[in-house]
Amino acid sequence: MSTAVRIQKLTMVQAITDAMATMMREHDDVLVLGEDVGKNGGVFRATDGLQAEFGEQRVIDTPLAESGIIGTSIGLAMNGFRPIAEMQFLGFIYPAFNQIMTHASRIRSRTLGHFTVPMVIRAPFGAGVRAPEIHSDSVEALFTHMPGIKVVVPSNAYDAKGLLIASIEDPDPVLFLEPMRCYRSHKLEVPEEKYKVEIGKGARLQEGEDISLIAWGAMMDVVKKAAKEIEEAEGITCDVLDLLTLYPLDRNLITESVQKTGRAVIVHEAPGTGGVGNDVVSLINDTSFLHLRAPIKRVTGHDTPVPMFAIEDHYLPDAERVKQAITDTVRF
Amino acid sequence: MSTAVRIQKLTMVQAITDAMATMMREHDDVLVLGEDVGKNGGVFRATDGLQAEFGEQRVIDTPLAESGIIGTSIGLAMNGFRPIAEMQFLGFIYPAFNQIMTHASRIRSRTLGHFTVPMVIRAPFGAGVRAPEIHSDSVEALFTHMPGIKVVVPSNAYDAKGLLIASIEDPDPVLFLEPMRCYRSHKLEVPEEKYKVEIGKGARLQEGEDISLIAWGAMMDVVKKAAKEIEEAEGITCDVLDLLTLYPLDRNLITESVQKTGRAVIVHEAPGTGGVGNDVVSLINDTSFLHLRAPIKRVTGHDTPVPMFAIEDHYLPDAERVKQAITDTVRF
Amino acid sequence: MEAQFPMKQILNEDGVVVNSEFENEMTESLTKELYIKMLRARMFDRKGVNLQRQGRIGTYVPFEGQEAAQVGSSLVLKEGDWMFPTYRDHAATLTYGHSARNLFLYWKGYPIGCVPPEGKNIFPPAVPIASQLLHATGTAWAEKMKGTDRCSIVYFGDGATSEGDFHEGLNFASVFNAPVIFFNQNNGFAISVPMEKQMKTKTIAQKAVAYDIPGVRIDGNDIFVVYFETKKAMEHARSGNGPTLIEAVTYRYGAHTTADDPSKYRDQKEAKRRRETTDPLLRLERYMANQGYFDEAWKTQVEEEITKEIEQAVEDMEAFGPAEITDMFTHVFHTPTWSIQEQFDSFQSRMKEEV
């Protein structure tokens, strides 16, 4: 019965395009809309070729208005379509905040399931690519705090395709965050077929005994580098978790890991105050208090706006900061 | 030298009016603007009498547009005025999210202090007053995660006046949250004079030895009730903290209390996931890990939208839930 | 601009036909239907105010005075069309077939109050002002893509025109040629703020110029002009010609909500004056009398039937029993997340303990 799975080597941004094309071929109700997603194929080329293949009716350049994009997508989603709305950058999602907060995420619960909003909002995000101000915001926590929407963040091509397909198939709104730093940083083997990476499940990228390193998105490379260097230098072995979904968190994965290692370092780009890292701290406190051998450390962006790009590297957590947190925790 | 301080008994909403009037008398550059703040005196009467006293030039009914209110207030603030902008309900602040997130909070840092935004955004919030949908949102965490703005929440008339005056005098934007449930629930003695309650400082409302109860806003009444009942029933004494400022948190107060009691219960209305409670958990983890005798408990709203008012009481934390958390923690 | 957007009328205040464009279609049966629907709406509204006064429901939002605008516009909808009301548009939703019981339950704070009858595309009242204009555009655009001739109608007030979403909604609809009727009820006030403080323009219809779509200004208390102009706009939309902005000039007699005190910001004598002059029901009665078919006995009979219907709805509302608390947990997502499930479980075990 098994047919050979065809494999292609793709960057993350290519895998994202591939996921949309795969779903659009299979389902007529899947639409792509946003600013410059048509002929231009998106400012990152994430929708490259889609309009040529699926036409202007299904890959739609909208006026420059984020509330308009999300608000009309809600209408489309309530009335039989599955829109994939692109925000050109996550930093430009704010004008649509009202539509997401008071409608996209609430329509199912307000109407007791009478109307539903099966839509995906895609948004490139994060610092480290020398983008101008506002373009680099990492505000996942604004959405994990919003009841009624799921938030996912792949860190590589394979997960990106599977998670995006799962997001499009999800009966509820999903915010699909795309770390710009990962768009072209690696190529990975990605099946040509349709497959899903389950929403709500994280991944253990590396087994270790001494400490759990918990991160997502562009921070995975930083964390993996730190884990490798600290093992070489000090023989400390790290259990490296890529959360993949930020709401709902993969509680089992985190709990199991921390109960094994007794220690955790959480790494994210967003400001520490109000960041998703605090949710992870609470989760560990709730589930694993007696297992903890040291306080949990968070290595995060500062409580400052992401600065202009000449100095943004000093905003972002790097392997040095992560290693310092690891040794502080292990030696506590 | 000392003159007798004249005292008046005021509800919280009266104290808020009084704070604005006090500052407007003293400073010509203080303006009030928003929807229905003029003749109508605001839907909660918080600006009652201000237009009669200060005129239509200083107490301004604006068009119905929150982004417009905040955006123009930013311009006014950059150009010599100190606007107090009212959002009719915190649940209607979302259309202004972009202006607050990318401008009000960032202009000082973007321009290295060349332009500044000394403005106050006032907003009634929280559930429990049988308001319609969206009106009851408790989204303080969206703003504590936003670098460049402070967030304060009084729970009584005395603090409300002092904190609002401090907010108006603050050289940076302050989000001043007004728990609707507290508007008229108590009268307190409030000096007629100008005085300030310092931003960034919480208050210990009650001394206790066994556990720290940490909350703010409308949850203070719930927490105080629980503390009283649990002391009567079980002899457990609670150290009750009213945080008052949610960014920046009063780290010293929290730390000192938890290091004394070794236990903490945090109570807030907002959904647990992404709530400010997680920041408090992290703070305690960072400062007081070795003092903890039990995991920290959070008693919060659910990860659901605040429901329609017929069932909202089942959304809100109540004294029963708080007491349960206290006994669970003390008996851990 | 006022001259370019004159207020269209069919009936003047005395119920005299001043524009005969649609005279052929102004049949006795249509006239009576319009009258009955308006009377029904008005009686529903008065019941709502009373129920609130008696503490049997919570804050209520009355619409008395705006019946013609809402009834006339909603009566031209067809099966399957989409309706996006505000909190003040029960006359419209009721006329289009919403359940009176559920409408009352809405104001009693029951989650079920947001749910329309099966098959009826009626959105719950959009609480954040103007946000619903985009949904109406989206659902209409979807119909266009599906190739049906269905359309959307969206209600909003004069105050709503100031929000960014008003602008984005009209622009998207015009760019994508979506079959949507933007039905503005200009009742002169946004809570306490009069139109002159909301905008500098003297008309709302002229804002259509910014989107190159038709803008029509009508007397919103003249049910005929509302009915026929909305019908025209709908036919325009259904035949692929895109959206129309309709400004129906009207007035609310009462308070903004039952929690509001209009005497704070306006002279209520004006409401009294309007009740006697421009009232939509009175005007139609005058017309019917002029036509020779207004009959007090008939009216009484109609009133009795409506009273029965509304009393039944009130009874049904009260027979509904307590609101379903579990609704809070079970519909946030198709399948609850673990955090919601856990909160639900602990809620249920608390409930059990209480028993």
Add this chain to the structure above:
Amino acid sequence: MEAQFPMKQILNEDGVVVNSEFENEMTESLTKELYIKMLRARMFDRKGVNLQRQGRIGTYVPFEGQEAAQVGSSLVLKEGDWMFPTYRDHAATLTYGHSARNLFLYWKGYPIGCVPPEGKNIFPPAVPIASQLLHATGTAWAEKMKGTDRCSIVYFGDGATSEGDFHEGLNFASVFNAPVIFFNQNNGFAISVPMEKQMKTKTIAQKAVAYDIPGVRIDGNDIFVVYFETKKAMEHARSGNGPTLIEAVTYRYGAHTTADDPSKYRDQKEAKRRRETTDPLLRLERYMANQGYFDEAWKTQVEEEITKEIEQAVEDMEAFGPAEITDMFTHVFHTPTWSIQEQFDSFQSRMKEEV
């Protein structure tokens, strides 16, 4: 509506005066000033593109083709007026007295790049499209309340007209009669999206009707019409008559940013054609030649001076040294909060370790 908002011109493509309204004021000295400022802007812009190509700055946003719109409009500002540019408006900010060094530093990603010279009310480029319209309204309104005759000018593109903030900005300005000039540069594209997909209207000027304010459509490549119409609008504003919406029709020859490839979405032959026909500098040269005072030697001399100035700015940019990292921490609040202070401290101790 196009007929009601015809595109005003003073010079046609051949540099011939087609409208003599302002002929008295079109002196040789003004003409030369306008020319010099445009040339300076163009040379600055080309330098920006070059610096980006050489990797000496980051992504840059070119404006070549839009010099007349920006220079003509900014030259009428007076001391103390407020300017709110986009990322594409260096010709405007430079003309109004911004520091060329800082503008280059902005594109090098330096925080100092956002800071205008002392006393110059120039806001940093508003990154979220259309958000700055409200700030301009607010600062202008403040001037009105203070009783000065200062005003604000705000720049934005055709794409920006779709955002809700465009609408709210114009509405607030019209309601409060704020002295602000809404200066739209309609260059036909929002990145790749042509005007026809952005809006159904054929003009942007007509959107003024929605706010009952003057809307003026001008040839944005004709520096005279830009200069005199903006001046008129400013005088109108300064004398208490409120805002004006100006649509300056223009074109960007190059890419949206240096990271963009316009051939993906349009035929660049059009840019070539326009360079030869409607170009703002060429047109003014033709006019000056017609007037008998265009002189290649003079131009060469002017170019030399500008080259010197710009080279100096580049030198200053590069002499500035590394960006000040501590800027990240020290200006978030007037006084750092403990969390920022703690992060700052630990940053500083890491820096010390590294040394």
